[in-house]
Amino acid sequence: MLTKAGTDTEIASLMAEIGRQARAASGPLAIASAERKHAALIAMAEALIRRKDEILAANALDIANAEEAGLTSAMLDRLKLDNSRIRAMADGVRAIAELKDPVGEIIAEWDRPNGLHIERVRTPLGVVGVIYESRPNVTADAGALCLKSGNAVILRGGSDSAHSTAVIHAALIEGLKAAGLPEDAIQIVPTTDRAAVGEMLKGLQGNIDVIIPRGGKSLVARVQSEARVPVFAHLEGLCHLYIDGSAGLAMARRIAVNAKMRRTGICGAAETLLVDRAVASTHLVPILEDLHKASCEIRGSAEVQALFPDAKPASEEDWSTEYLDAIISVALVDGVGGAIRHIDRYSSHHTEAIIAEDERAVERFFNEIDSAILLHNASTQFADGGEFGMGAEIGIATGKMHARGPVGVEQLTSFKYRVRGNGQTRP
Amino acid sequence: MLTKAGTDTEIASLMAEIGRQARAASGPLAIASAERKHAALIAMAEALIRRKDEILAANALDIANAEEAGLTSAMLDRLKLDNSRIRAMADGVRAIAELKDPVGEIIAEWDRPNGLHIERVRTPLGVVGVIYESRPNVTADAGALCLKSGNAVILRGGSDSAHSTAVIHAALIEGLKAAGLPEDAIQIVPTTDRAAVGEMLKGLQGNIDVIIPRGGKSLVARVQSEARVPVFAHLEGLCHLYIDGSAGLAMARRIAVNAKMRRTGICGAAETLLVDRAVASTHLVPILEDLHKASCEIRGSAEVQALFPDAKPASEEDWSTEYLDAIISVALVDGVGGAIRHIDRYSSHHTEAIIAEDERAVERFFNEIDSAILLHNASTQFADGGEFGMGAEIGIATGKMHARGPVGVEQLTSFKYRVRGNGQTRP
Incomplete structure (x- = not known):
């Protein structure tokens, strides 16, 4: 050799x-x-x-x-x-x-x-x-x-x-x-x-x-x-989880913990949590408490910190950081339109998920976001060729030419x- | 402006x-x-x-x-x-x-x-x-x-x-x-x-x-x-037409003239004619006579010249020349295997056609040649998005990534x- x-x-x-x-x-x-x-x-x-x-x-x-x-x-x-x-x-x-x-x-x-x-x-x-x-x-x-x-x-x-x-x-x-x-x-x-x-x-x-x-x-x-x-290839998996105003709280809690914490080092792990301002008072705190209990560090916008004092302040850099660790950035947004604007700005176009019961919100999320994988009422951690039923995968691509996704x-x-x-x- | x-x-x-x-x-x-x-x-x-x-x-x-x-x-x-x-x-x-x-x-x-x-x-x-x-x-x-x-x-x-x-x-x-x-x-x-x-x-x-x-x-x-x-894109359309030993002569003649002469300036025009040595004595001369009558210049290997004296000598360069004109290079080959070897060596991987009745020869031609378009018993001039039923086309690609063909x-x-x-x- x-x-x-x-x-x-x-x-x-x-x-x-x-x-x-x-x-x-x-x-x-x-x-x-x-x-x-x-x-x-x-x-x-x-x-x-x-x-x-x-x-x-x-x-x-x-x-x-x-x-x-x-x-x-x-x-x-x-x-x-x-x-x-x-x-x-x-x-x-x-x-x-x-x-x-x-x-x-x-x-x-x-x-x-x-x-x-x-x-x-x-x-x-x-x-x-x-x-x-x-x-x-x-x-x-x-x-x-x-x-x-x-x-x-x-x-x-x-x-x-x-x-x-x-x-x-x-x-x-x-x-x-x-x-x-x-x-x-x-x-x-x-x-x-x-x-x-x-x-x-x-x-x-x-x-x-x-x-x-x-x-x-x-x-x-x-x-x-x-x-x-x-x-x-994909350079980053800066995946977003969006909790719509129409989301059921129990499902949102379960999926948030799984999307972030099941394995923090994989490209399909959620890095940013976006919560519809309409349900901030009911959904935000229970979800963040679950994550906190699971030893996840919360970095929130000023509004998030006001509702959940254990959150550390999120800086502008946090919105574009793939932690690959037990850290999540959290922001409130105005409905699915606000979520789409945030994701358009910061996403690496790998995987994004919406938790919602409102089918119109899901349709907008699915149509308007151009990431390789979009999920409804499921964890971002399913972004994987094996989970897609493709057998093995050699990686996940975020480019748009020829191969995309697993x-x-x-x-x-x-x-x-x-x-x-x-x-x-x-x- | x-x-x-x-x-x-x-x-x-x-x-x-x-x-x-x-x-x-x-x-x-x-x-x-x-x-x-x-x-x-x-x-x-x-x-x-x-x-x-x-x-x-x-x-x-x-x-x-x-x-x-x-x-x-x-x-x-x-x-x-x-x-x-x-x-x-x-x-x-x-x-x-x-x-x-x-x-x-x-x-x-x-x-x-x-x-x-x-x-x-x-x-x-x-x-x-x-x-x-x-x-x-x-x-x-x-x-x-x-x-x-x-x-x-x-x-x-x-x-x-x-x-x-x-x-x-x-x-x-x-x-x-x-x-x-x-x-x-x-x-x-x-x-x-x-x-x-x-x-x-x-x-x-x-x-x-x-x-x-x-x-x-x-x-x-x-x-x-x-x-x-x-x-x-495609750089060249160096398309081959192969006449197998099992080809019907009438069909071979009709398609050869169309593939070369219908329009000589398009990328799907045939540039090289390969004829199975097994039918050189029966098929070669009638096909070349048709082309010659249609004002096509014939450039042949020594064997081809011996059978068809009106042919000019083909040089090594002719096998890799896209004429886009009323000129065709002609060689004899040993069956479909010989045709495949010639095409592997000189083709631009755009379009190749086989005229044959023997289904095994067609299968080998279809499986072993890696060009964007392969045709059986049809003219190479069908290499076109409109003819494929795709509506309009913006071009024909010979690369293997993402788009191929029309x-x-x-x-x-x-x-x-x-x-x-x-x-x-x-x-």
Whole structure:
């Protein structure tokens, strides 16, 4: 393994070769049968279990290095593998194997008056580049999702998890070989040099079709600003929960605590609570008491503080802060129109929810807000490909081109048209 | 109108303001009702007819300038408007008015075991930038298609057609006003300075979501290489027609002449004819005789020349040349596998057709070739949004992200998820 080695020219030429190999592998992969891809994925899951001890040993090395480097306990937790996490990784690959194969699916078909029959059919995108940080399981997830969707993938993991990733990758390659698929379909960048990421963002001379970053905000920001190829990503999940005047209090309380506190570190966690001024006197305090009891810090506007003295003052910055922590900003708004104006101004266009019984308020919220996911009477924490029934997801996108919301196997495909005639010429 | 005026800084600030206005208009446009957009389009068509003399006078000015500048007769023809072309333009806008409104359409919906109901709903993309050359009718087509799909549009036409475009644009604005829609929904860049195009390609500070170039290869190449936002385009339509060993000769002859000669200047015109070596002795000569009689120049490989002495020699360059003229390159191949290998190597991934009775050959052709449009027993000249039943098209895309093939109103949309619950929290 080449690590921290090579001049920029050597890195560029290494990466160009990886790109060419990925493109070459993408051809046979695109026309591989559903059965062959399924067999490869099942073999991968088995190899992950069979190589369990090897993975644990490699992971122990990564953990030792990380402890020496003084990584935070949160980072160590993301890096750490154990028996149950390896089993979960293998189960995840098996679950992807069992998804419906998207390639070749007829998305739409119609007949023309001249007798032509037109089909729009799913095809793979080609080559996907995935750039991630310390979670070693992304290697298996991303490798499996790209294979299922018929795409070659170039994986660039974090240096922290390099040893774990190498063994997981070896298990994936075993699966490819067992099914007679090209080994270059899933490649790992064999250097931790940051110049390699730069090369990927430039697209490896046309040999990467889309980049998917998986990691913290600084990684996503770098990818979004430097990439010269399309990116599926979200920079932030600044999700809003709006309690309309027509909301039932019991439901509003239950969903508010879940949306904020079930897991505070995920992108679908609510960061701002907006309460209709019309029900401030009845709904605001019970909801904030629940959150407070659940150890959530409340940061409120002056009005909110007046009604709930335990709230700290919210500054302008709070409305545009994704805490990813047990903190929530709280404001009163004038009905659904006020909520929409606040969300238009501050949202990251990821996920917003309305709690309401008034169907007209829901319609306005659904029509006028342009975020990837809008929910009515449900928690923002459902913003997840698994919860949407897409099987696994490789991330959530907030852009409007191609993929939006959870990115699963379907979103990793393109399409082509197949037109059947019986001798038609164009007049 | 500002023409050829302004420093680069002035241009940049002018364009930035146009971008902000377009983004501001895109909000109300995205939620405008189908009825209102329909009314605007009908009013536009009426205004085009009402302003017919004004358009003709402006066009006469453009034509006089173009003649003085020594434009070719082909360019003058593209620029020229007359009564029937103005009527066709108005009819085109009316046809777009009558298309189904794509915004708000539910593309997919499903239920989850926990009772959540999920809908994927079409939304506008936001702001489209269209960069085109001398055809003034693109102003009306592109303006109408973007409006129908709920997008604001920034149009940058060629300097040759500036006077015609200005009057057509005024008619579009009349329609917007009549329907109470924001005038900034359809803006024309009021300068012919090339720096303005550069600013559009940079995306006007996030205020252009996609760029669509309409014009010759050098325009598309510049846009594709410089754009920092997504582009829907095709650089070339290097379309192949393959005659399989199982093809009926009569159908092959009819389709070959149509695919090449119906109109030679469109992107769906066939540029290379591939004939299965198995039927070279029976099929090749009659097909080439038909083409030759239709005044098509034949450039053949040595084998083709041996069978058809009127063929000129084809050089390596011919296999990758989009003639857009009455010229065709011709080669013999070993069955459908040989055709696929040739097409993989030289195709621009636009449109390819197979003439065959053998269904297995068709399946291989359809599965293994990754071009936007594949046809069986039909002419490549059907590669067109109108022929596909999409109503009008703004172009044909060969990229694999978001839009592929003909770009009509549906391809100018994105989507969002609407999720309805009754109090669900995530476990």
